[in-house]
Amino acid sequence: MTARPAQSPNGAAEVPEVVVSRLPQYVRALTRLSQQGTTVVSSQQLGELIQMTPAQIRKDLSYFGRFGKQGRGYSVKYLLGELRRILGLDREWRVGLVGVGRLGRAILSYPGFSPEGFRIVAAFDADPRQVGQMVGGIMVQPMHRLREGVQELGIRIGIVAVPASQVQEVIDRLVQCDVRAIVNYAPVNAQVPAHVRVRNIDPVLALQSITFYLTTLENAEKRGAAR
Amino acid sequence: MTARPAQSPNGAAEVPEVVVSRLPQYVRALTRLSQQGTTVVSSQQLGELIQMTPAQIRKDLSYFGRFGKQGRGYSVKYLLGELRRILGLDREWRVGLVGVGRLGRAILSYPGFSPEGFRIVAAFDADPRQVGQMVGGIMVQPMHRLREGVQELGIRIGIVAVPASQVQEVIDRLVQCDVRAIVNYAPVNAQVPAHVRVRNIDPVLALQSITFYLTTLENAEKRGAAR
DNA sequence: GTTTGTGAAGTATTTCACAGCC
DNA sequence: GGCTGTGAAATACTTCACAAAC
Numbered sequence: 473m474t475a476r477p478a479q480s481p482n483g484a485a486e487v488p489e490v491v492v493s494r495l496p497q498y499v500r501a502l503t504r505l506s507q508q509g510t511t512v513v514s515s516q517q518l519g520e521l522i523q524m525t526p527a528q529i530r531k532d533l534s535y536f537g538r539f540g541k542q543g544r545g546y547s548v549k550y551l552l553g554e555l556r557r558i559l560g561l562d563r564e565w566r567v568g569l570v571g572v573g574r575l576g577r578a579i580l581s582y583p584g585f586s587p588e589g590f591r592i593v594a595a596f597d598a599d600p601r602q603v604g605q606m607v608g609g610i611m612v613q614p615m616h617r618l619r620e621g622v623q624e625l626g627i628r629i630g631i632v633a634v635p636a637s638q639v640q641e642v643i644d645r646l647v648q649c650d651v652r653a654i655v656n657y658a659p660v661n662a663q664v665p666a667h668v669r670v671r672n673i674d675p676v677l678a679l680q681s682i683t684f685y686l687t688t689l690e691n692a693e694k695r696g697a698a699r
Numbered sequence: 700m701t702a703r704p705a706q707s708p709n710g711a712a713e714v715p716e717v718v719v720s721r722l723p724q725y726v727r728a729l730t731r732l733s734q735q736g737t738t739v740v741s742s743q744q745l746g747e748l749i750q751m752t753p754a755q756i757r758k759d760l761s762y763f764g765r766f767g768k769q770g771r772g773y774s775v776k777y778l779l780g781e782l783r784r785i786l787g788l789d790r791e792w793r794v795g796l797v798g799v800g801r802l803g804r805a806i807l808s809y810p811g812f813s814p815e816g817f818r819i820v821a822a823f824d825a826d827p828r829q830v831g832q833m834v835g836g837i838m839v840q841p842m843h844r845l846r847e848g849v850q851e852l853g854i855r856i857g858i859v860a861v862p863a864s865q866v867q868e869v870i871d872r873l874v875q876c877d878v879r880a881i882v883n884y885a886p887v888n889a890q891v892p893a894h895v896r897v898r899n900i901d902p903v904l905a906l907q908s909i910t911f912y913l914t915t916l917e918n919a920e921k922r923g924a925a926r
Numbered sequence: 927g928t929t930t931g932t933g934a935a936g937t938a939t940t941t942c943a944c945a946g947c948c
Numbered sequence: 949g950g951c952t953g954t955g956a957a958a959t960a961c962t963t964c965a966c967a968a969a970c
Contacts, residue, residue, distance in 0.1 A: 516929080530930065753952095
C-alpha cells in the first residue's frame, strides 16, 4: 500500500499535518483578497500571492472537498468561509494564559489574537505577588484556581509563558484540566499524551537554524573567488 | 536519479532543510545532558528525550560526519561542540531590531537570546517619537541610520517587529543593507531574494491550525458514542 | 479558452535492518 | 552484547499532466 491518505480509526480520511498547517495561510491570503474586493481567484493567482505552486493548493483543498469551478477558479468569499469553517475559525475560542511575567504580559497586550477570534479570558500565575493584579483587563488568578477557571470559562486552549523549569508541570496541569491544545512560548519540548496538540513558539530555535545558512554561506564565499 | 542528497553548485552535499531545523533541538538536549553531568548518550536515549526515533537522529548526524562510537554512543561534550560549530553557534551573532513598539520592546527585554549568543546591538524605528529613547540599554535610531548601523556594528541578522503594513518595505531595506537572515514577528509572508532566509514567528498561524484538531475532535466525539 | 480535481509519476524524508566496530 | 553509520525499503509529500467542467 502506498501513499494514499491513511484511514483514521473512525473511517474519515486522514489529512496530512502539513496540509492543515497551510490552510491558515490560505485563509489569510483570501481575507486580504476579500478586503481588496477580489471576488474570484485561481489557484495560479493564489499561488503567486503566497509563493506556492497552484497544484499544491488544489491538492490541499481536495482533501476537504471541491470548492472551485473549472474555467473560473474559486469564489473568494465561499472558499474563505469554507476554510474558516473547516479550521473552526467561525467561532470564538477562549484561551487561558499561564504565566504573567514580562512575556506573558506582552502576550496579553498583543492585539493580534482577538480579531482572529482568540480571546484570552483568564490568566494564572504561581507567584503570589502577581496574583490579584489586573493585567490587560484581566485579574491574575492563583494556580489552584486553574481547574475551576478552565471549566467555568470554557477554556479550550492554553498559552504557556512560564520559565522553562516549570513548563512540564504547568502543561501537565493544563492537560489534567482537559485542555487539549497548547501554545508554548518557553524553549522546552514538553511531553504530552497523544490527544493533546502542542505548538512551540521558539525564536531561539529559529535563530539557531538560520545561522547554519549564514555560516555555510560565509565559508562558501571564503573558499570561492571574490565576488 | 533518486533521493540521494543533491549536489550544490560548489560540490558540497546539500543537507535537507528539515535536518538543519532539527539540529538546534539536538543542541538543546545535549546542553541539558551536559549540565546534568551525563558524558555519553546513545541515539536511543537522545531520541527518548526529544521524542524522535534513534534512526532519524543517526541519519541526521550522518549528513555532517561520524561523531559516535559503535557500542558506546556519542560523547555529549564532543557532539555538542561539533553541532555548535556546524550551526555557527560558537560565536556571537549581532542582531538588529526594527520596530520598538510593544512587541519590539518585549523582544529587547527577552532574556533568552543573549545566553545563546544572539546579541541585539541596535534598534530602529520609523516613528520620530521613539527615536532617541533608550530601550533595554539601547538607543533607538531612525530608519535612515539603518545602513550605517548595520555596517558599523556588523549586524548579520534582523528581527522585524513592525506593523504588518510595513513589513515588506522594512525587509526590503534590510536586504539592501546585506542582511541575509531575518526573523519576522508580523503576520505576513514577505518576499525576499533566494539568498535571504526568513523565519516567521507567528502565534496566530499556530493557533489557527491547532483549532482544526480541536474542531475535528469535537465532531468525532459528537458522532461517536458517549465516553 | 481557462481552470479545477485527481490519479499517476516524481521527489523527499523517514524507517528498517544489518555489517562493522567497540 | 551494544550501538553506530548507512544503503535499501518504505512512507510521505509534491508536482505533473490531463479529462472533465465551465
